[in-house]
Amino acid sequence: MQLLHEIVRNVLVIIILTSFLELLLPEGGIRPFVRFAVGMFIIIAVLNPVLSLLFSERELKVNLWDYQPEESKSEEIIDNGQQIQQEIIEQHNEIAREKLQGQIDAVAVLVQGVEEVKSEIEIGQDGKVQTVNILLQSGRPEVKKAKDGIEVFSGEDSKLSREEMKVIEDKVISIIGNFYGLSTSQIKVEFEGG
Amino acid sequence: MEIAQVIGLALVTTILLLILRQEKPVMAVVLSITFSIVIFLFMMGKMAAIIALMQELTRRAQINYFFLATILKIIGVAYLGEFAAAICQDAGEHAVAKKVEFAAKIIIVVLSLPIMVAILESMMELMV
Incomplete structure (x- = not known):
């Protein structure tokens, strides 16, 4: 009865x-074309509740037009979608971070006096580089002069002075900063063993 | 009194059109188009109110808004087609006017096709 009341009202x-x-x-x-379309609108609007009442077990095409997803379900779908999107972003950020670390290592090792580089990058939620921490292993090969004026590399590294370390640090910061458009405050350079 | 404004504008435009049709027919067409656009923009606010009321009615009747949106699109296409055809006829281009009407009719049929297909398929389903 309630349903019939609703149908009549609608x-x-x-x-x-x-x-x-x-x-x-x-x-x-x-005008006749528009009247035709309006007529069909009336048919479908009247047919919809009547068919739903009489043939509720059948899947009719007309009913599909009236399909309205439940709000709770749609919210769940949106939540799932956002979760998937977040996971994709995180995976992409991780890949980008690893590649960028490799690139920074390769670029920094080109600076004279640098032997090994280990970099750590922090990427923010927006996918931008926040900070770059670079750990340098530096040293220059010790040169021993032979009697006849020939220079011999001993294979052992001699320690760099503070000034030399400062020069290397500035160079690395400048190169990495220029390469990746980072400010000097975002790049921190440390030398292995202090 | 908005109707007074519309009538005043229409009378002035008509007089200007009468003069311009003799002297410069091209400018008369431009004036006619401008008048159509002005009237259209003038009525835009009222149309929005009508559409809002219809939306409210469909919501209360629990009819899917898709139907009403399609019907409103069809009415919009019909009005624009009529306006354009009238302008073309005013300019003496009856052939162009007919083509505009033809295009509007086709677009209306295409827009109403999904509703027609849904009704027909449901009918077929019931006959099985």
Whole structure:
């Protein structure tokens, strides 16, 4: 009974609505076409509740037009979508971080006096580089002069002075900063063993 | 009184059009188009109110807004087609006007196709 009441009420609203729409129709040769479309609108609007009532077990195409997803379900879908998106972003950030670390290592090792580089990059939520921590292993090969003036590399590294370390640090900061568009405050350089 | 404004504008435009049609027919067409656009923009606010009311009615009747949106699109296409065809006829280009009407009719049929297909398929389903 409740359902029937709803159907009658809806049909009344549809009739009023379409009568109102009829007033809006333009004059001229296009009018019959628009009336045809409005007529179909009335049919579908009336047919929808009637068919749902009589043939509730059948999957009718008309009912599909009236399909409205449940709000809770749609929220769940949106949440899942956001979670997946977050995971994708994190994976991408991780890959980008690893590649960038490799690149920075390769670039920093080109600076004279640098032997080994280990870099750590922090990437923010927006995917931008926050800080770059570079650990340098520096040293220059010790040169021993032979008697006849020939220079012999002993294979052992001699320690760099503070000034030399400062020069290397500045060079590395400058190169990495320029390469990746980072400010000097974002790059921290440390030497292995202090 | 908005209707007074519309009537005043229409009368002035008509007089100007009568003069311009003799002297400069091209300018008369431009004036006609301008008048159409001005009236259209003038009525935009009212149309928005009508559409809002219809949306509210469809929501209360629990009709999917898709239907009403399609019907409103169809009415919009029909009005624009009529306006354009009238302008073309005013300019003496009856052939162009007919083509505009033809295009509007086709677009209306295409827009109403999904509704028609849904009804027909449901009917077929019931007959099985």
